Amino acid sequence: MTRYNPREAEPKWQAAWAEAGVDAAADPTQSDREKYYVLEMFPYPSGRIHVGHSRNYTMGDVVARYKRAKGFDVLHPMGWDAFGLPAENAARERGVHPRDWTLENIRVMRGQLQRLGLAIDWTREIATCEPDYYKHQQAIFLKLFERGLVVRKKAKVNWDPVDQTVLANEQVVDGRGWRSGAIVVQRELDQWFFKITDYADELLEGIETLDRWPDKVRLMQKNWIGKSRGARILFPFVEKDDARRFGCEGIEVFTTRPDTLFGASFLALAPDHAVTNALGAEDPSVESFQDYCRRTGVSEEEIEKAPKRGLDLGVKVRHPFDKDWELPVWTANFVLSTYGTGAIFGSPAGDQRDLDFARKYDLPVTPVVLPPNADPKTHKITDEAYTGDGTLYNSRFLDGLTTAEGIDRAIAKLEEVGLGEGATTYRLRDWLVSRQRYWGCPIPIIHCDNCGVVPVQEELLPVRLPDDVRFDKPGNPLDRHDGWRHVDCPECGAPARRETDTLDTFVCSSWYFLRFTSPWREDIPFDPEVAKAWMPVDQYVGGIEHAILHLLYARFFTRALRDAGLIDLPSGEPFAGLFTQGMVTHRTYRSDDGRWLGPNEVEERDGQTVEIATNKTVSVGQLEKMSKSKKNVVDLDAFIEDFGADAARWFVLSDSPPERDVEYTAEGVDGVWRFIQRVWALCDGHPQGAPSPSADVPACDGADLELRRTVHRAVKDVSDAIEGFRFNSAVASIHELVNEIRRHKGEGDAAIAARSEALGLMARLISPFMPHLAESCWERIGGEGLVATQGWPDYDPALITADSVTLPVQVNGKRRGEIVVARGAPSDAVEATALAEAGVARSLEGLTVRKVIVVPDRIVNIVAG
RNA sequence: GCGGGCGUGGCGGAAUUGGUAGACGCAAGGGACUUAAAAUCCCUCGGCCGCAAGGUCAUGCCGGUUCGAUCCCGGCCGCCCGCACCA
Numbered sequence: 001m002t003r004y005n006p007r008e009a010e011p012k013w014q015a016a017w018a019e020a021g022v023d024a025a026a027d028p029t030q031s032d033r034e035k036y037y038v039l040e041m042f043p044y045p046s047g048r049i050h051v052g053h054s055r056n057y058t059m060g061d062v063v064a065r066y067k068r069a070k071g072f073d074v075l076h077p078m079g080w081d082a083f084g085l086p087a088e089n090a091a092r093e094r095g096v097h098p099r100d101w102t103l104e105n106i107r108v109m110r111g112q113l114q115r116l117g118l119a120i121d122w123t124r125e126i127a128t129c130e131p132d133y134y135k136h137q138q139a140i141f142l143k144l145f146e147r148g149l150v151v152r153k154k155a156k157v158n159w160d161p162v163d164q165t166v167l168a169n170e171q172v173v174d175g176r177g178w179r180s181g182a183i184v185v186q187r188e189l190d191q192w193f194f195k196i197t198d199y200a201d202e203l204l205e206g207i208e209t210l211d212r213w214p215d216k217v218r219l220m221q222k223n224w225i226g227k228s229r230g231a232r233i234l235f236p237f238v239e240k241d242d243a244r245r246f247g248c249e250g251i252e253v254f255t256t257r258p259d260t261l262f263g264a265s266f267l268a269l270a271p272d273h274a275v276t277n278a279l280g281a282e283d284p285s286v287e288s289f290q291d292y293c294r295r296t297g298v299s300e301e302e303i304e305k306a307p308k309r310g311l312d313l314g315v316k317v318r319h320p321f322d323k324d325w326e327l328p329v330w331t332a333n334f335v336l337s338t339y340g341t342g343a344i345f346g347s348p349a350g351d352q353r354d355l356d357f358a359r360k361y362d363l364p365v366t367p368v369v370l371p372p373n374a375d376p377k378t379h380k381i382t383d384e385a386y387t388g389d390g391t392l393y394n395s396r397f398l399d400g401l402t403t404a405e406g407i408d409r410a411i412a413k414l415e416e417v418g419l420g421e422g423a424t425t426y427r428l429r430d431w432l433v434s435r436q437r438y439w440g441c442p443i444p445i446i447h448c449d450n451c452g453v454v455p456v457q458e459e460l461l462p463v464r465l466p467d468d469v470r471f472d473k474p475g476n477p478l479d480r481h482d483g484w485r486h487v488d489c490p491e492c493g494a495p496a497r498r499e500t501d502t503l504d505t506f507v508c509s510s511w512y513f514l515r516f517t518s519p520w521r522e523d524i525p526f527d528p529e530v531a532k533a534w535m536p537v538d539q540y541v542g543g544i545e546h547a548i549l550h551l552l553y554a555r556f557f558t559r560a561l562r563d564a565g566l567i568d569l570p571s572g573e574p575f576a577g578l579f580t581q582g583m584v585t586h587r588t589y590r591s592d593d594g595r596w597l598g599p600n601e602v603e604e605r606d607g608q609t610v611e612i613a614t615n616k617t618v619s620v621g622q623l624e625k626m627s628k629s630k631k632n633v634v635d636l637d638a639f640i641e642d643f644g645a646d647a648a649r650w651f652v653l654s655d656s657p658p659e660r661d662v663e664y665t666a667e668g669v670d671g672v673w674r675f676i677q678r679v680w681a682l683c684d685g686h687p688q689g690a691p692s693p694s695a696d697v698p699a700c701d702g703a704d705l706e707l708r709r710t711v712h713r714a715v716k717d718v719s720d721a722i723e724g725f726r727f728n729s730a731v732a733s734i735h736e737l738v739n740e741i742r743r744h745k746g747e748g749d750a751a752i753a754a755r756s757e758a759l760g761l762m763a764r765l766i767s768p769f770m771p772h773l774a775e776s777c778w779e780r781i782g783g784e785g786l787v788a789t790q791g792w793p794d795y796d797p798a799l800i801t802a803d804s805v806t807l808p809v810q811v812n813g814k815r816r817g818e819i820v821v822a823r824g825a826p827s828d829a830v831e832a833t834a835l836a837e838a839g840v841a842r843s844l845e846g847l848t849v850r851k852v853i854v855v856p857d858r859i860v861n862i863v864a865g
Numbered sequence: 866g867c868g869g870g871c872g873u874g875g876c877g878g879a880a881u882u883g884g885u886a887g888a889c890g891c892a893a894g895g896g897a898c899u900u901a902a903a904a905u906c907c908c909u910c911g912g913c914c915g916c917a918a919g920g921u922c923a924u925g926c927c928g929g930u931u932c933g934a935u936c937c938c939g940g941c942c943g944c945c946c947g948c949a950c951c952a
Binding site for chain 1: 866867868869870876877878879881884885888889890891892904905919932933934946947948950951952
């Protein structure tokens with residue numbers, strides 16, 4: 001009897017799989033088998049992989065191996081989301097070039113993933129920072145530019161004046177740059193945008209077709225797009241002069257409730273609305289109000305708590321339905337310039353914010369919507385607005401209409417008088433893709449004083465990132481790299497400048513799944529025929545943190561590429577199935593002086609947790625997602641060294657449902673180790689010369705037949721669990737199977753044959769989860785070839801349905817006994833057996849049976865009183 | 866504030882169309898083997914009553930529908946997530 005040694009077995013089987021080429025994907029255009037594309041969100045090469053990261057890849061791998069065994073042509077590739085800020089931070093902090101840092105991380109992480117035994121087709125590996133990837137991205141950019149989907153417009157950015165760089169929102173902490181600590185200012189820059197809003201409706205409608213996505217993610221996308229229907233209304237200026245002053249005829253507002261127009265009491269503009277800005281330039285009090293709003297605009301918490309504030313701008317507009325009705329125009333801190341038209345009309349009775357504002361500044365409140373069953377004479381609005389539906393009143397020609405009718409009627413009237421129209425707005429904004437950074441895909445554009453914005457000719461792609469850059473000064477090194485920046489204009493030949501912005505890394509991840517289908521094509525981003533055959537991704541696996549942006553951008557990209565004729569994908573949907581997995585969490589430890597401590601820096605002593613180095617007690621903190629910053633990570637290599645890849649794979653799938661977090665515990669790992677050894681011991685103890693696990697089992701009965709039933713039942717349960725992404729249930733079923741096999745004794749031929757079959761099926765059921773152990777078991781019990789090349793086992797339906805069933809018998813809903821009857825036995829016979837059962841008869845003493853419910857093959861319930 | 870989700874033993878969780886609540890794992894306790902330990906194996910393991918057979922309560926709380934509710938409906942409490950002054 002030997003112990004199972006993963007350190008020997010795992011490299012051996014990984015070499016055997018490589019030798020047999022089992023992980024290479026077939027060419028789907030040359031195959032008549034069904035395809036299955038399974039993909040995990042590709043990682044950012046941040047350094048090393050820990051056990052937490054491995055959960056996502058293991059889930060994808062289980063699916064890949066299962067589908068492969070089921071006879072699908074499986075595509076299961078891996079790559080690297082290799083551009084991004086951490087590489088530049090490393091460059092600044094440690095003087096290492098972003099490319100070297102990134103490539104080294106990739107090398108390390110690739111090795112880690114390979115040691116995990118993932119069934120990945122490594123010949124398709126891509127890294128987005130390589131010119132042979134971003135070259136195609138630049139070509140795609142130009143294609144979208146040609147089609148008018150790329151535009152340049154001004155946008156506000158967070159500017160760090162010390163680092164001279166643009167900051168992402170999460171890099172602004174309490175109004176200050178996260179690195180420099182300088183106060184961040186808002187700056188307007190010319191920026192590149194993708195016109196994702198052109199696809200707002202299609203992206204919204206497409207959500208309905210994504211029936212294999214979590215409802216939660218679909219809802220989040222829906223809210224993000226935020227479509228709302230209503231009307232755009234022009235309130236003309238009272239003073240003719242104002243039209244000239246502000247360069248427009250009046251104030252345009254967006255509303256979802258044009259039916260409440262007769263309740264209007266004021267207009268409110270965003271503090272940075274064009275008209276507010278114009279007034280701010282001449283009126284110091286307006287300017288100081290704008291300053292106030294800008295200041296509170298920095299911290300979210302303050303915005304939350306900020307009371308409604310406004311300022312009367314002294315401008316007057318006319319009501320669209322009554323030219324003698326004048327309304328004051330205010331500016332208010334709760335109006336967003338980025339939504340709708342940046343202006344609202346306040347109808348205080350029907351909107352809480354408007355009401356708060358009106359009460360504060362003593363503006364009129366006219367109720368116009370009468371709630372159902374309310375009396376118009378007594379209905380009053382005090383501190384609470386009525387936002388529901390009802391009947392319109394105090395509203396002239398709208399009186400008596402319902403809310404819905406009123407909206408239609410008001411819009412019709414607005415159109416009639418030429419002061420408005422039905423309109424739809426979206427919360428979704430265009431996708432800002434400019435980043436004032438070095439380590440990203442260069443935007444293939446040249447700025448010429450004569451010709452303006454000129455695209456780089458396609459044959460000159462890629463526009464390569466220069467390697468000779470320095471990070472010793474703040475700002476974007478590309479801006480200072482004159483040799484790279486200065487080029488001749490492709491159109492007129494005059495001296496011109498390259499665009500120094502690089503693309504948001506979300507662009508890279510918006511089409512990588514297409515590149516995987518034919519990564520060797522140098523001339524085009526991907527082969528349209530091959531991409532058509534593989535797409536869409538059948539199962540995408542990743543974190544919930546990408547529920548909105550990444551998935552929405554990718555959905556936009558596939559539509560844009562489809563419309564540009566690059567891919568034949570009528571639905572435009574890249575991911576047919578999506579699964580969002582939970583994290584691996586681990587306890588956190590902190591020393592007295594606030595240092596985070598790793599799990600191997602502390603130990604338990606007499607019920608206390610102490611730091612090994614100092615012998616001081618440490619405080620045991622919350623469960624947190626494994627992360628480097630909290631030091632609660634368990635490195636994958638160290639884990640594999642101790643317990644093997646299979647243990648890591650099995651652990652992260654055990655116990656918790658895949659969509660929920662799972663807690664890493666040393667005890668749990670010990671349990672996995674014991675289980676692996678038990679499985680191995682079962683196989684190792686199997687007699688040499690026993691029948692092959694694939695041989696037919698002779699007729700058997702008793703315990704042997706029971707074993708066969710159990711095993712075939714397990715085949716069904718595990719298959720169903722994998723199909724349903726319930727890996728924790730699959731793990732439980734395999735545990736039960738192993739327990740049953742262990743209980744089975746008997747040395748006769750039938751017993752040994754039944755055990756051969758059981759162990760063989762066990763190995764195959766285990767193989768998607770613990771592929772190395774499965775191969776070792778399979779080899780030991782005399783299986784032919786590799787488990788990796790076996791088909792998925794079928795169960796014998798006759799074996800999973802027993803001839804007799806055990807039925808619980810309830811009396812008045814309480815279980816009082818159980819009976820064994822033939823499967824499908826007639827109800828009256830079942831009833832008679834149930835009534836005769838001793839325990840049942842006892843509890844029926846003194847009662848009259850009123851009714852007997854027999855649910856065939858499930859339960860009997862006797863109603864008695 | 867709006868939207869969504871979740872509450873089951875000491876713990877993670879099963880129970881997939883309303884039909885035996887607590888599968889499986891972890892922890893804990895007891896025992897076997899051993900000079901001892903480790904490893905391994907066996908047994909117990911929701912609460913209460915009971916020597917036991919068995920009874921009884923129990924899936925956050927209150928109520929409803931049903932022969933029967935962890936599951937469906939209404940109300941409440943708690944926790945988590947997303948968006949956040951969206952006109």
